[in-house]
Amino acid sequence: MHAPLPTxxxxxxxxxxxxxxxxxxxLRNITLDVRRNSILGIIGPSxxxxxxxxRAINRLNDLHPxxxxxxxxxxxxxxxxxxQCDPVALRKRIGMVFALPIPLPLNIYENVxxxxxxxxxxxxxxxxxxxxxxxxxxAFLWDEVKDxxxxxxxxxxxxxxxxxxxxxxxxxxxxxILLDEPCSGLxxxxxxxxxxxxxxxxxxxxxxxVTNNTKQAARVADETAFFLMGELVEHGPTQxxxxxxxxxxxxDYVTGRFG
Amino acid sequence: xxxxxxxxxxxxxNYLIKMSARAELMISDALRILVNRDRALAEAVNxxxxxxxxxxxxxxxxxxxxxxxxxxxxxxxxFLLGSVKTNNELERLADLAVNISQKACDLLHYPPVKxxxxxxxxxxxxxxxxxxxLHAYVNRDTTLARHVLARDDALDQRKSRVTHELAEHIRHFxxxxxxxxxxxxxxxxxxxxxDHATNIAENTxxxxxxKDIRHNIETRH
Numbered sequence: 001m002h003a004p005l006p007t008x009x010x011x012x013x014x015x016x017x018x019x020x021x022x023x024x025x026x027l028r029n030i031t032l033d034v035r036r037n038s039i040l041g042i043i044g045p046s047x048x049x050x051x052x053x054x055r056a057i058n059r060l061n062d063l064h065p066x067x068x069x070x071x072x073x074x075x076x077x078x079x080x081x082x083x084q085c086d087p088v089a090l091r092k093r094i095g096m097v098f099a100l101p102i103p104l105p106l107n108i109y110e111n112v113x114x115x116x117x118x119x120x121x122x123x124x125x126x127x128x129x130x131x132x133x134x135x136x137x138x139a140f141l142w143d144e145v146k147d148x149x150x151x152x153x154x155x156x157x158x159x160x161x162x163x164x165x166x167x168x169x170x171x172x173x174x175x176x177i178l179l180d181e182p183c184s185g186l187x188x189x190x191x192x193x194x195x196x197x198x199x200x201x202x203x204x205x206x207x208x209x210v211t212n213n214t215k216q217a218a219r220v221a222d223e224t225a226f227f228l229m230g231e232l233v234e235h236g237p238t239q240x241x242x243x244x245x246x247x248x249x250x251x252d253y254v255t256g257r258f259g
Numbered sequence: 260x261x262x263x264x265x266x267x268x269x270x271x272x273n274y275l276i277k278m279s280a281r282a283e284l285m286i287s288d289a290l291r292i293l294v295n296r297d298r299a300l301a302e303a304v305n306x307x308x309x310x311x312x313x314x315x316x317x318x319x320x321x322x323x324x325x326x327x328x329x330x331x332x333x334x335x336x337x338f339l340l341g342s343v344k345t346n347n348e349l350e351r352l353a354d355l356a357v358n359i360s361q362k363a364c365d366l367l368h369y370p371p372v373k374x375x376x377x378x379x380x381x382x383x384x385x386x387x388x389x390x391x392x393l394h395a396y397v398n399r400d401t402t403l404a405r406h407v408l409a410r411d412d413a414l415d416q417r418k419s420r421v422t423h424e425l426a427e428h429i430r431h432f433x434x435x436x437x438x439x440x441x442x443x444x445x446x447x448x449x450x451x452x453x454d455h456a457t458n459i460a461e462n463t464x465x466x467x468x469x470k471d472i473r474h475n476i477e478t479r480h
Contacts, residue, residue: 243333
């Protein structure tokens with residue numbers, strides 16, 4: 001019914017993808033590719049469907065009892081919603097960082113290794129040590145916490161907690177990182193550190209960033225998608241969307257005329 | 260949704276209109292000195308040039324402030340960049356008006372070289388292009404902008420004719436060389452005025468459509 005798109009560079013492919021919560025249609029015929037090793041920024045006003053789309057990518061919407069989908073959503077040309085697709089296995093490949101940082105009530109070290117320890121084969125201690133350092137460095141947090149890895153993650157600042165959550169995703173060696181408003185409560189310095197981390201991380205990961213801060217999408221995203229009332233209005237190179245958007249509604253949104 | 264920023268952009272537009280009106284007045288005064296052989300307006304031209312120079316700096320500061328504080332994107336960003344460039348074009352127009360005024364005053368030291376025909380035609384075309392280009396810019400009228408672009412060739416052709424005719428004149432009446440060369444420079448300045456109007460028209464198309472049509476990269480007409 002829905003043939004996979006003949007794209008080779010796409011890590012994630014949506015084709016005529018629709019999402020429903022009962023009778024309410026949250027997403028309408030979304031068709032877009034997320035290029036491998038790139039950052040896709042998703043912008044749009046409240047209720048536009050950007051978070052629903054993000055949560056559809058790792059099937060978090062499944063937790064809603066009346067949720068169902070139509071069309072196609074693929075990871076590496078494999079249908080995410082195929083009955084044989086295991087959502088738990090999928091979520092190991094697709095990590096997520098939420099708007100509010102939620103560290104586990106454990107120390108910093110244990111926060112990072114919590115996921116890997118849940119696996120079938122818990123790595124030896126030396127390997128875990130390396131994993132912690134590598135993940136915290138990649139999240140731009142190592143230098144700030146390397147001397148207090150055994151203090152509680154809850155004692156970190158908001159910006160540090162958010163980077164700890166990012167490090168937790170990285171420790172799982174997720175291929176895709178989904179971020180839902182990751183800097184909404186952060187100061188400009190913490191925001192800049194997260195953005196620096198994302199820009200570096202795209203070499204190893206594919207990143208989808210939902211943000212209400214259009215300037216953030218302009219700064220870090222390679223491509224940007226503008227959602228409005230469950231529809232994808234425009235998707236293209238970030239530079240184009242913020243200089244010469246094709247659709248007047250995109251122009252109006254990015255220039256702050258509505259939203 | 261109405262934005263406070265829109266009011267500031269409207270202020271910027273009004274400023275451009277005032278600056279353009281002053282530059283246009285300078286050009287018409289300079290041409291009157293030339294045609295009527297009356298230096299009375301030369302002082303007004305110089306006075307207005309100082310005003311235009313001050314306005315150029317103020318307008319640049321306004322654009323810089325709006326870019327820094329609002330971090331505009333898309334249509335707003337194109338309008339601000341276009342306005343910075345249009346501001347420069349208007350200042351150059353004022354400079355050219357001063358050039359014409361100075362040459363017109365110099366020419367008063369010599370008897371008229373020959374009756375003017377083509378230079379007044381050039382003046383009409385050039386001042387019309389300036390007026391229309393600014394009108395197109397502030398009203399975001401790309402049709403009018405393209406009409407401005409289309410008139411540039413007529414100006415270039417007339418400048419070539421004037422140059423050719425005056426060169427011939429110099430050959431037959433060498434005693435008129437200095438005055439004839441001044442007139443050739445006036446024709447050159449009028450042609451340059453058309454070029455600046457053309458640049459403003461190109462800015463208009465960039466602001467409205469996001470297309471950069473300079474240097475014939477895209478079709479101009």
